[in-house]
Amino acid sequence: MKIAYDAKRFFNNTSGLGNYSRDLVRMLSEFFPENKYMLLAKRENERGKTILENPSVSFSPISKGNMARQFKMGKDAQNLDADIFHGLSGELPLKWNKKTIKKIVTIHDLIFVHYPKFYSFFDRKIHFWKFKKAAHSADKIIAISEQTKKDVIEMLKVPAEKVVVVYQGCHAAFKTEKSQEELNTVKSKYNLPERFVLNVGTIEERKNLFTVIKALQNTDIPLVVVGRKTKYADQILSFIKKEKLEAQVQFLEGVSMEELACIYQMADIFVYPSLFEGFGIPVIEAHFSKTAVITSNLSCLPEAGGKDAVYVNPLNVKDVKAKISFLWDNESERQRRAEKSYEFAQLKFNDKLIAQNLIRVYEQIYST
Structure with a gap:
């Protein structure tokens, strides 16, 4: 399988979503090196350099232009013949071409719904719109806990069978x-x-x-x-x-x-x-x-x-x-x-188990 990732957080975030992205690619490339893992972003940097040394992991720059992550990254993944696109931080590209590609999104939490006072009105609206749009366009949603799965089903109004829990590990x-x-x-x-x-x-x-x-x-x-x-x-x-x-x-x-x-x-x-x-x-x-x-x-x-x-x-x-x-x-x-x-x-929460659970999700939608 060829899996493309929205790697913005992989390269830009030092903790949180960045750690999740790097750990996910690291674990998959270690335990399932037969697949190809393609990191799509504007540019690469030193962060995650050791992961990119794995021959099954590669970096691909996305097309230039305004809002390229939203409007061009999906098509870039399709033009690379990716079988699956995985949005690692609650988002998916908005535009695609006619090539077949399966879509997965990881949703980490909906804290902004539970505790709106911690977020601006604008941020709440944007987060909710992006998460709901991604959840409904994805073929599968990965929730990082049972709590998040429950929130995704109830708050984003998606069927339970579309959401699967895959826990995180740690560095x-x-x-x-x-x-x-x-x-x-x-x-x-x-x-x-x-x-x-x-x-x-x-x-x-x-x-x-x-x-x-x-x-x-x-x-x-x-x-x-x-x-x-x-x-x-x-x-x-x-x-x-x-x-x-x-x-x-x-x-x-x-x-x-x-x-x-x-x-x-x-x-x-x-x-x-x-x-x-x-x-x-x-x-x-x-x-x-x-x-x-x-x-x-x-x-x-x-x-x-x-x-x-x-x-x-x-x-x-x-x-x-x-x-x-x-x-x-x-x-x-x-x-x-x-x-x-x-x-x-x-x-x-061991690496091998998490990698196996992720691959199971990929294989399930790849074969349908």
């Missing part, structure tokens, strides 16, 4: 046990405490870091936060300054993937009380890092967390505080949950 960096030397280097570089609780993700209202800060107030438990700041972070920083928590809370930005993997492995607890996620990749990253997880009992997070994560009401500061304190003071319980969650992640 290979988190699946390698780091040496003590590597850990020490990162610990020294960022001046990390001996023990700490970790939170990873963009510092925005939906991720709900404020609840963690309040939960750790009046404790001596250090918190390390890794993520890009938004305006929401200003409220948190003001609170930290007012309550004199500067020595207890440490913010890191510009951390490499390899360094982040080390930080996960050094953390005692990973806490992620997000209000809503399409999947919750950081939870999987923590599982593969053998770090005990506390996360929300909402949306898809129990799917990612499994039965050995600790669940909280993310808006209940007392609940979050109690669960953190419980794990912080119980090393054997932390280790038990971390080991069981690692086994869960190995079983459910």
Whole structure:
């Protein structure tokens, strides 16, 4: 099979949709190298360079012009004799020629419908239109969780049999046990405490870091936060300054993937009380890092967390505080949950299984 991809996110995004795109192509080319995987974008760059070294992966520049991604990329894929076009970020091209080609779109979440206050009116309208258009023109829709599948069926009004769940994995960096030397280097570089609780993700209202800060107030438990700041972070920083928590809370930005993997492995607890996620990749990253997880009992997070994560009401500061304190003071319980969650992640989110599930979707529509 020849599969063409909208590779804009593959080359341009450093996290999120970029990681999903790169991991997907990496896994497929590793386990099913007999197919051809064509990356369509305006230009290639260093990001994903190692994946392009695989002989089954190639880059193809799309035709020049305004709105080329919407109006020319689909035809470009057809002219390359692609059997399947896969839109990796909720979109599909709007124009096609008469050549036969099957269409798949991955939809990650419909957070903008659940939490409209986090998005502008214009963004909500554009996102909804693009997602609905892609969902109805696709031959198959990949949802990254059961939660997203449910939302796609209900909110975009598509038949259930058109939607299939294929989970995400996570970056290979988190699946390698780091040496003590590597850990020490990162610990020294960022001046990390001996023990700490970790939170990873963009510092925005939906991720709900404020609840963690309040939960750790009046404790001596250090918190390390890794993520890009938004305006929401200003409220948190003001609170930290007012309550004199500067020595207890440490913010890191510009951390490499390899360094982040080390930080996960050094953390005692990973806490992620997000209000809503399409999947919750950081939870999987923590599982593969053998770090005990506390996360929300909402949306898809129990799917990612499994039965050995600790669940909280993310808006209940007392609940979050109690669960953190419980794990912080119980090393054997932390280790038990971390080991069981690692086994869960190995079983459910391993690369080979995900690649097999993706190929199954491709083969199903290719043969119809």
